[in-house]
Amino acid sequence: MKFRFLFGVVALAAMLAVSACGQDGATDQMPVEQDATAVMDATAPEATDAPLQIVDVTPDAEAEGEGEAVPAEGVEMTPAMEGEAGAAAEGSSDAALTATAQLQNAAGEPVGTATFTEMQDSTVMISAQLTGLETDIVGPHGIHIHQTGACTPDFDAAGGHFNPTGMQHGLDNPAGPHMGDLPNIQLDEAGNGAYEATTDLFTLSDGDRSLFDDDGSALVIHAEADDQVTDPSGNSGDRIACGVIVASAE
Numbered sequence: 001m002k003f004r005f006l007f008g009v010v011a012l013a014a015m016l017a018v019s020a021c022g023q024d025g026a027t028d029q030m031p032v033e034q035d036a037t038a039v040m041d042a043t044a045p046e047a048t049d050a051p052l053q054i055v056d057v058t059p060d061a062e063a064e065g066e067g068e069a070v071p072a073e074g075v076e077m078t079p080a081m082e083g084e085a086g087a088a089a090e091g092s093s094d095a096a097l098t099a100t101a102q103l104q105n106a107a108g109e110p111v112g113t114a115t116f117t118e119m120q121d122s123t124v125m126i127s128a129q130l131t132g133l134e135t136d137i138v139g140p141h142g143i144h145i146h147q148t149g150a151c152t153p154d155f156d157a158a159g160g161h162f163n164p165t166g167m168q169h170g171l172d173n174p175a176g177p178h179m180g181d182l183p184n185i186q187l188d189e190a191g192n193g194a195y196e197a198t199t200d201l202f203t204l205s206d207g208d209r210s211l212f213d214d215d216g217s218a219l220v221i222h223a224e225a226d227d228q229v230t231d232p233s234g235n236s237g238d239r240i241a242c243g244v245i246v247a248s249a250e
């Protein structure tokens with residue numbers, strides 16, 4: 001029964017809205033300002049009123065005590081919600097530290113992007129997407145953090161591996177590793193590859209193993225696989241891609 005009553009109320013409101021729409025059409029030359037005033041004043045009068053009824057439908061339904069209170073509440077809530085959204089946006093400055101590297105090949109053409117995210121436990125997640133990095137070798141390729149944030153005039157500008165603790169190269173080297181050592185990246189015959197690795201060897205945040213030391217750092221990909229034991233670079237061959245690692249704006 002209650003449902004039917006509600007339905008009746010809603011239907012009535014809809015009919016009023018439709019008929020008011022028609023009438024409103026006849027009066028839509030009324031100045032906007034006057035319209036707005038009418039909205040405020042129109043709360044009191046009954047539904048039998050004329051043209052401006054359309055803007056009055058919701059308050060009336062609310063006055064009848066059933067159901068239709070939601071839109072009015074929605075309007076009231078808007079400023080509060082905006083406030084919350086603003087607070088959330090400010091809160092995002094607490095979010096994870098991130099950095100990116102735009103990788104290019106030796107010809108200076110873009111071949112992919114890497115992103116670095118420092119997690120709450122201070123480990124850093126690296127993910128990279130390589131596209132069209134031409135290579136004779138399908139399969140694993142060495143990928144490392146190099147000690148200098150530079151890729152020009154050629155990739156030698158990146159220097160050796162990031163190695164602030166003075167270890168030997170290789171994740172499998174008993175005397176290693178360099179803090180910039182990473183597992184190999186796989187490239188397919190088109191030179192595409194998706195990469196993800198997590199490391200606790202370096203940080204983005206301040207500290208003695210931070211990538212953002214005085215001269216920054218670069219991400220370098222090599223022509224061949226890194227054997228993860230041979231010092232100083234795992235026999236991974238030429239440098240075929242390089243990108244300076246840039247901290248994201250906070």
Ligand SMILES: [Cu+2]
Binds near residue numbers: 142145161220221
């Ligand atoms: Cu390297």
